[in-house]
Every structure is written in structure tokens, then in C-alpha cells.
Amino acid sequence: MKRSVLTRYRVMAYVTAVLLLALTVGVIGKRLLHLDGFDGFVTGVGIAHGWLYIVYLVFAFDLGSKAKMPLGRLAWVLLAGTIPTAAFFVERKVTREVEPLVIKAPEPQTASA
Template sequence: MIKFFKIIAILEGFSYLFLFANMFITKNINLDLYKTILFPLGMAHGVLFIAYLILALLVKFKIKWTVNTFLIVCIASLIPFATFYVEKKYLKDIN
């Protein structure tokens, strides 16, 4: 489960960055591009975001994170590049 959480953390981080990049690129182009690119990417990011939070809760109980660590991990899902930090700092040595 922890390995799966690591993968989801990386994918969630990349999807967040791709979502921002596409948002800035497609916001002034046209509406069809929104429907074909941005909407599916946003849905994928939403699913990864929810999976990240659920898995963070499960991992919290499995490896007994403190409340502060758990909150840092959850807040990291809202900040670009922060899930990469969480993966390196809090999940690096855990198998």
C-alpha cells in the first residue's frame, strides 16, 4: 500500500502541474480545446487527488504518523511540487 501511495503521490504532482500548464495555454484559445484536453485532465487530477488523500489516511494509520505529519502530507496535495517533497522526505525509507 505504501508503494502505491508513493506512485499516486508522484502522479498527483505531475497531474497538478500538467493541469496548470494546460490551463494557462488553453484559457484564451477556444472552448473546444477545453473540452478535449483540460476537462479530462482535470477529471484525472481529481481522481488522483482523492486517491492521494484516502491513501494518506490509510498510510497514517499503518506507519503511525503524527497528526502534524499527516496534515503536512495533506496540505502538500494543494501546493505545486509539494507531493514530490512528501515522497522524498516522508516516504523515502519506508517500504
């Protein structure tokens, strides 16, 4: 498996997790604390998280299929983007498990004079 498969999964896991945390804070501010000005924030972050979560699903499924993850573990990785802070922990664990499967790029040969 190429390193780029793992890298794009990791990037999307962090982006999705940060947006979900921001959305959670926005919803708490809007619904529980009844603070003004959170309507636009919650709408914008919610839309961004929704669309980017779909990209996360594609990249996570690609990683899971190439790493031959069991179906239960793949389901947990896919759902991690819907639970605040879960994606941070799941990403770290998946990276440790998948890192040995990454094909090392050949080192460039230097010409000797």
C-alpha cells in the same frame, strides 16, 4: 507495515503530482495565454486529477495512520496533492521517514542438495 502500503502511496503521489502539473500548464495556457484548444485538455486532466486525488487521499491516510504520523504532518501529506510540485518533495521526505518501518520480506530458503 507492509511495503505495498508505501509503494501505492508513492505511485499515487507521483500520478497526482504529474496531473496537477499538467493541469497547471493547461490553465496557464487557457486563462493567461488565451490559447485555443486547451478547454478539453483542462477539463479532462482536471477530472482525472480530482478523482485520482481522492484515491491519493485514501492511500496517504492509510500510510499516515499505519506509520503513526502526527496530525500536522499527516495534514501536510494530504494537502501536498493540491500544490504543484509539492507532492514530489513530500513523497521523497515521507519515503525516507517511513522506509525503516517497512517489514522486510523473509528471503526464500534454498534447498541444499
